[in-house]
Amino acid sequence: MSELPDRQAINALFAGNYADPFSLLGMHQTEQGLEVRALLxxxxxxxxxxxxxxxxxxxxxxxxxRGFFSGVIPRRKKPFRYQLAVNWHGQQNLLDDAYRFGPLLEEMDAWLLAEGTHLRPYETLGAHGAVIDGVNGTRFxxxxxxxxxxxxxxxxxFWDGRRHPMRLRQEMGxxxxxxxxxxxxxxxxxxxxxxxDKLRIKADPFAFEAQMRPETASMICGLPNKVEMSAERKAANAFDQxxxxxxxxxxxxxRHTDNNFWLSYKELSEQLIPYVKEMGFTHLELLPINEHPFDGSWGYQPLGMYAPTRRFGARDEFRDxxxxxxxxxxxxxxxxVPGHFPSDDFGLAKFxxxxxxxHSDPREGYHQDWNTxxxxFxxxxxxxxxxxxxxxxLERFGIDGLRVDAVASMIYRDYSRAEGEWVPNHFGGRENLEAITFLRYTNRTLGHAAEGTITMAEESTDFPGVSRPPESGGLGFWFKWNLGWMHDTLDYMKLDPVHRRFHHNLMSFGMMYNYTENFVLxxxxxxxVHGKRSILDxxxxxxxxKFANLRAYYGWMWAFPGKKLQFMGNEFAQGREWNHDTSLDWHLLEGEDNWHHGVHRLVRDLNFTYRHYTQLYQLDYDPAGFEWLVVDDAENSVFVFIRRDREGNEMIVASNFTPVTRPGYRFGVNQAGNWREVLNxxxxxxxxxxxxxxxxxxxxxxxxxxxxxxxxSLPPLATVWLVREAE
Structure with missing residues (x-):
């Protein structure tokens, strides 16, 4: 007789709660010889x-x-390659036994994963196609x-948890x-x-593809090939571009007009990309495309961090x-979005x-603003x-950079919390030191492993050095969104022009701190959204x-130091708030020429003119690139400034934020000669x-x-750009 496992172990195996299936199943050396056991x-x-x-x-x-089989192989002493011929309901199947294969994780991978320093954990964790000992399959x-x-x-x-219990590598869990x-x-x-002892069914945190809501399963999907970053793409991300x-x-x-359904990745390739190029933008930024269960989160509550959403097609179609x-x-x-995740039971919560x-303590682990x-960290x-x-x-899809959401919520333990609702760090302070360490490590890692790519922080406070190197105490981002500039200038623009002279500094204050970070406007x-109204409104x-104000504001924005960002619909002055459930109001550009066409043309011309003149971007982060010519004319709500490149070439930018034409408006300039209007x-x-x-x-x-x-002659509610003609 063979050395059968005891009845208690077999019962535990069938109950699905035996933690070490390899000790029971597969091929084993016994006193009687090689014994093979299988749960079928x-x-x-x-x-x-x-x-x-x-x-x-x-x-x-x-x-x-219940289906536990065992037997001794006669006259065999050494393990060998075998298969199982199994008869199910009169049909025979030849299969390889999952329990004849040894440990999968390589020693170095195991070490790095346990240490938390594996550069590419996705190459090891998750589901990966493999050929082991000549057998095709998937390692999980x-x-x-x-x-x-x-x-x-x-x-x-058959989605039967009894059939494939896994081996625990205790040294790393x-x-x-x-x-x-x-x-x-x-x-x-x-x-x-x-x-x-509670049964949980969880999606794979490292799934490379997943089902779309309401379904939640992961999909076996090979790791995508690496995408090399071209020299041109690297150059386009530079500070002086x-x-x-x-x-x-x-x-x-x-969306499709007949059924209000989404465009596919292929249709977006054919429609969105040519449009963005035609409009003169240099970069396309996508709201989160990670798989997510709730449409109304716009992707900001992701659960498939490694899986592009299937709402618009398959993973490889997104790569295309x-x-x-x-x-x-x-x-x-x-x-x-590395700051938080939803609590859906199939996801990461209490995994x-x-x-x-x-975190176990809700004062650290629960975000009351977003119920996440x-x-x-x-x-x-x-x-x-x-x-x-x-x-x-960055490496597997060719993404050129990441905009990191809600950084302030990550780096402050008291973010949006009242006193007593948060836990201080071990120094007694409000900073989340672990999150700060994580951000610095990630940015440093990307700088070395994905050279040429960039990260941008949506960070709403005055935390010092967001876009400064970790070595000098910064967070290591390449750029930071200038939310202060955005709030100040919009607060100014929404004022009736008659009151703007009392708030003149709202437009100029951004230059007081402009060189503390590498800003995006x-x-x-x-x-x-959320009742803020559209930019036009x-x-x-x-x-x-309204349209003149908007055009003047855009002219100011494109000339002001810092890189530019516009949300879709802003470029043709959509009048209503954005609704994620419907298409943009493209009908505004149909029919006869109108004010929306005017803004649309202006944004296109702003982009191409901006890209043409190095004065407007080359020294965004160098004080030599900017100079006020008129900054104190609050009575007339007029501003005039210079943008300058490395060669000393200058552009004059003049804005009149009142509806009154100002003929003969005189101001001093650095360079004598003829000045030609290139945009008005x-x-x-x-x-x-x-x-x-x-x-x-x-x-x-x-x-x-x-x-x-x-x-x-300063036009009413307008911004003018001028360049000096060559002698």
Whole structure:
């Protein structure tokens, strides 16, 4: 007789709560010889087949009517390659035994994962196609250190958790199993008996593709190939280059008119990308495309951090979309959300019965603003999961940069919390030191491993050094959104022009701190929702004044130091707030020429003119690139400033934020000569009143402390750009 496991162990195996299945199943050395044991519910007959010869060696006996089979292989002493011929309901199947394969994780991978410093954890964890000992299948690895048992369930095993319990690598809390015959396209999840003996069915945190809501399974899907970053794409991200970003929510940019359904990734490639290129933008920024359960979160509550949403097509179709953007000369930025995640039961929440990815204390782990859970950045495996994810998008999809959402909520423990609702750090302070360490590590890692890519922080406070190197105490981002500039200037623009003279400093204050960070000037999705009204609708006055104000504001924005960002719809002055459930109001650009056409043309011309003149971008972050000519004329609500490049070439920018034309407005300039108007937001083509200054010459009249000056006709509610003609 063979050395059968005791009845208690077999019962535990069938109950699905035996933590060490490899000690029972597979091939084992016993006193009687090599014994093979298999758990095959509903099988009627099982034979051991020698793989190399195809010979039947032994029939396994059913020692438990529930489907536990065992038998000794005669005259064999050393382990060998074998298969199982299994008869189910009269049909014979030849299969490889998952329990004849040894441990999967390489020693170095195991070390780095346990340490939390694995550069590419996604190459090890998750589901990966593999050929082991000549057998095709999929290896599964999942981190669940406090689980009592983990099984992989899916299309390949009737979603039966008894059939494929996994091996626990106790040194790192990772469960692993190679499933022969599991192939790409099949769905799977992890069935977990958690720390409290509760059954949980979890999606794979590292799934490369997943089902779209309301379904929640992960999909076996090969790791995408790496995408090399071209020299041109690297150059386009540089501090001294023009960066004008078009921010897009893919589900509502445009929809099918007949059924209000989304465009596919392929249709977006054919429609969105040519449009962005035609409009002169340099970068396309996508609101989060990670798989997410709730449409109304706009993607900001992701649960499939490694899986592009299937709302618009398959994973590889998204990769094709990115490639199409690159072919069109556009860089692609991805909105990335490492700060929090939703509490849906199939996701990360209490993954193994404990607060594994989140904090256990709700004062640290629960975000009351968004009803979400906050990552525990102090846990090495969690920060590694996220930092690896950042590199994954850049390296495997060719994403050119990440815009990191809600950084302030990450770096402050008291963010949006009253006194007593938060836990100080171990120094007694309000900073989340673990989150700060995570951000610095991630930015430093991307700088080395994905050279040429960039990160941008949406950070709403005055935390010092957001876009400064970690080595000098900064967070290591390349850029920071200038939310202070956005709030100040919009507060100014919404005022009736008669009151603007009392708030003159709102437009100039941004220069007081302009060189503390590498700023992006954002008019983002957050500014056109939740009752804030559209950018157009914030402008005061009648229709003519609203559009003139908006055009003047855009002219100011594109000339002001800092890279540019516009949310979709802003470029043609959509009048209503953005609604994620419907298309933009493209009908506003149909039919006869109107004010919306004027703004549309202006934004296109702003982009191309901005890109043409190095004065407007080359020294964004150098004080030599900017100089006020008129900053104190609050009575007339007029501003005049210089933009300058490395060669000393200058552009004059003059804005009149009142509805009164100001003929003969004189101001001092640095360089004598002829100055030519290259853009005027009051032009007839933009539906303005067409007060122009086609070519003007300086006079030897002292003004504003300079020996020569210009006299301009400042159009009402307008911004004018002028460059000096060559001698």
């Amino acid at each position: 519910p509903e099988a009627s007959e099982v034979w051991v087949i020698e793989t190399n010869t195809g010979r039947k060696l032994a029939q396994l006996k059913c020692v438990d009517s 690895c999942v981190w669940a250190p406090n689980a009592r048992r983990v099984s992989v369930v899916g299309d390949f095993n 990772i469960w692993e199993l190679f499933v022969p015959g599991a192939f790409n396209g099949q769905l799977y999840k992890f069935e977990i008996i958690d720390a409290n 023009p960066i004008s970003i078009y921010e897009v929510h893919l589900g509502s940019w445009r 979309f990115i490639a199409s953007a690159h072919e069109a000369g556009l860089n692609v930025l991805l909105d990335w 193994d019965g404990t607060e594994l990815y989140e 859970l906050i990552y525990n 102090g846990r090495r495996e969690v920060s590694n999961y996220l930092s690896g994810n950042a590199l994954y998008w 954002p008019l983002s999705h957050d500014e056109v 914030r402008m005061p006055g009648d229709a003519w004044q 937001t009051d032009q007839h083509e933009y539906h303005g009143s067409d007060v122009r200054n086609h070519l003007v010459h300086t006079d030897q009249i002292e003004s504003h402390g300079r020996p020569q000056s210009l006299s301009l």
